[in-house]
Amino acid sequence: MGSLRRSFLKKSLATTAIGMLPNFISQGASENTPVETSPEAQRKKLMSLLGDMPFAYKPKAPRLIKRETHDTYDLEYLEFDFNGMEPVPGVLLIPHKRKEKMPCMLYCHAHFGTYAIGKDELFNGRSVMPAYAQVYAEKGILTLAIDSWCFGERKKVANGSQGESDAFKKLLWEGKTLFGMMLFDEMRALDYLLSRPEADPRRVGVFGLSMGATKAWWMAALDKRITTCLDLCCMTDFDELMVNNNLKGHGIYYYVPSLLKYFNTSTINALIVPRPHVSLNGRMDDLTPPKGVEKVRDYLMPLYKKAGKENNCRIELFDCAHQELPEMRKIFLDWLDKYLVNT
Numbered sequence: 471m472g473s474l475r476r477s478f479l480k481k482s483l484a485t486t487a488i489g490m491l492p493n494f495i496s497q498g499a500s501e502n503t504p505v506e507t508s509p510e511a512q513r514k515k516l517m518s519l520l521g522d523m524p525f526a527y528k529p530k531a532p533r534l535i536k537r538e539t540h541d542t543y544d545l546e547y548l549e550f551d552f553n554g555m556e557p558v559p560g561v562l563l564i565p566h567k568r569k570e571k572m573p574c575m576l577y578c579h580a581h582f583g584t585y586a587i588g589k590d591e592l593f594n595g596r597s598v599m600p601a602y603a604q605v606y607a608e609k610g611i612l613t614l615a616i617d618s619w620c621f622g623e624r625k626k627v628a629n630g631s632q633g634e635s636d637a638f639k640k641l642l643w644e645g646k647t648l649f650g651m652m653l654f655d656e657m658r659a660l661d662y663l664l665s666r667p668e669a670d671p672r673r674v675g676v677f678g679l680s681m682g683a684t685k686a687w688w689m690a691a692l693d694k695r696i697t698t699c700l701d702l703c704c705m706t707d708f709d710e711l712m713v714n715n716n717l718k719g720h721g722i723y724y725y726v727p728s729l730l731k732y733f734n735t736s737t738i739n740a741l742i743v744p745r746p747h748v749s750l751n752g753r754m755d756d757l758t759p760p761k762g763v764e765k766v767r768d769y770l771m772p773l774y775k776k777a778g779k780e781n782n783c784r785i786e787l788f789d790c791a792h793q794e795l796p797e798m799r800k801i802f803l804d805w806l807d808k809y810l811v812n813t
Contacts (some may be wrong), residue, residue: 502745509741516733516741519726520650521641527554529658535559542566543607545593550616552658553651557624560659561589561618564668565607571670573810576660576696577615578678578685579622581721585630588622589615591679598793599679599702605803609811611675614663616683618652619723638722646735646736648723649688656689664695673697675810677802680704680757680792684724687749691741698746698809700802703792705749706737707762707786719757735762736769743770744777746809752790763787782809 517523530551538545543565550558565572581590587594593617595601606613617624620634627633638648664671675698678686683704690699708730711717719724739747747770751758767785774783784805788795 481519488806512737512741516738519690519729520653520731521647521727522554522645523650524553525654529554532560532662540607540682542604544664550658550662552655555651556624558616558655558659559589560614560662561592562663562666563592563603563606563613563615565610565612567610568612568668569610570668572610572668573610573673573813574663574669574671574675575600575611576614576656576663576674576689576811577606577613577614578656578676578682578689579618580679580683581621581681581723583631583721585621585625585633588617588624590622591615596679600799602677602792605806609806611806611810612661612663612666612668616655616659618655618685619648635722642727649657649726650725653688653692654684656685658692660689660693660695671695673810673813675700675806678702678704679794681721681723683749685737687742687747690745690747691738694745696745697813698805699748700805701749702794702798702802703751703755704758705735705739705751705763705766706758707765709734710759710762710765711757713761714756714759716759721783724757736766739766739770740773743758743773743780744779746782746805748784748801748805750786750788750794750801752792753787755792757792760787 532551533549535547535549543563546562546564548560548562552558577592579588580596582596592613593601604730618628620626620637625633641648641651651807659757663669665673672797674696676686676689676696677700677748679702681704683701686699686701690696706720751763753760763785770783770785788798
């Protein structure tokens with residue numbers, strides 16, 4: 471009798487395992503894709519992967535440090551109290567050319583391992599990209615840039631790379647992530663930008679180069695207040711980055727625990743659909759493998775087409791490395807006119 475029972479249990483377990491197999495296969499097939507179907511549930515899940523964020527903290531009013539007047543714009547240098555952990559320096563560009571309500575731009579600076587450079591990139595540019603301050607001034611775009619964690623005035627130690635690594639480790643111990651806190655501060659910056667009486671909340675852009683580009687498409691995915699996304703030289707498909715053995719190419723801030731269990735670059739960017747999104751990248755840029763850029767484009771374009779907004783998405787490769795070419799600048803200028811300034 472005992473042997474019959476053991477035989478029966480063995481067969482039952484085998485049958486159960488076979489019955490569960492399709493479920494395991496299904497789970498494997500859905501790897502790197504959101505487990506929830508609604509965009510809001512996906513945003514909530516994506517946000518949860520970024521660690522604990524101090525949303526309950528009530529910021530104090532910003533402190534005006536100084537004002538500067540330039541030929542076509544004024545600058546307000548501000549110190550923000552966004553997170554209750556450390557001050558956040560920022561600069562607001564107010565165009566002289568203005569209407570009662572102005573389109574807005576959240577400007578996210580790059581990394582490049584140049585930790586002393588932060589928000590000032592807005593008006594100083596980079597060797598690979600001319601400054602955008604004059605562009606925004608001429609188009610009448612109210613623009614805010616802040617120093618990201620570990621950059622600009624938030625650079626805490628002489629060795630900026632060590633400071634970034636230490637911040638990453640400390641925040642991880644606290645249940646946070648460095649990238650999560652970077653994005654949190656950008657969200658608070660957007661709160662402030664849209665609180666300005668000059669701001670038109672119906673016209674809100676986000677722009678960035680490199681690290682700033684990654685921030686831009688994450689921000690647009692997470693925050694529906696952003697009405698158009700412009701990113702330069704960092705549309706990186708995570709899988710292709712690994713195929714090319716170049717995880718070292720991106721800073722430590724870039725890596726979010728458990729992200730690939732639920733999302734990939736395409737599914738994060740799908741949360742921007744159907745809002746306007748332009749992404750320009752270099753075919754010879756090892757930070758943005760061309761196959762990966764094409765993979766994201768081929769995933770997103772049918773979604774925009776299904777939404778009847780095919781013209782709202784433009785993802786292109788150019789024969790360059792990690793840089794902005796004049797023809798890329800022209801595309802961005804046209805995009806600003808069409809989707810931010812003249813809407």
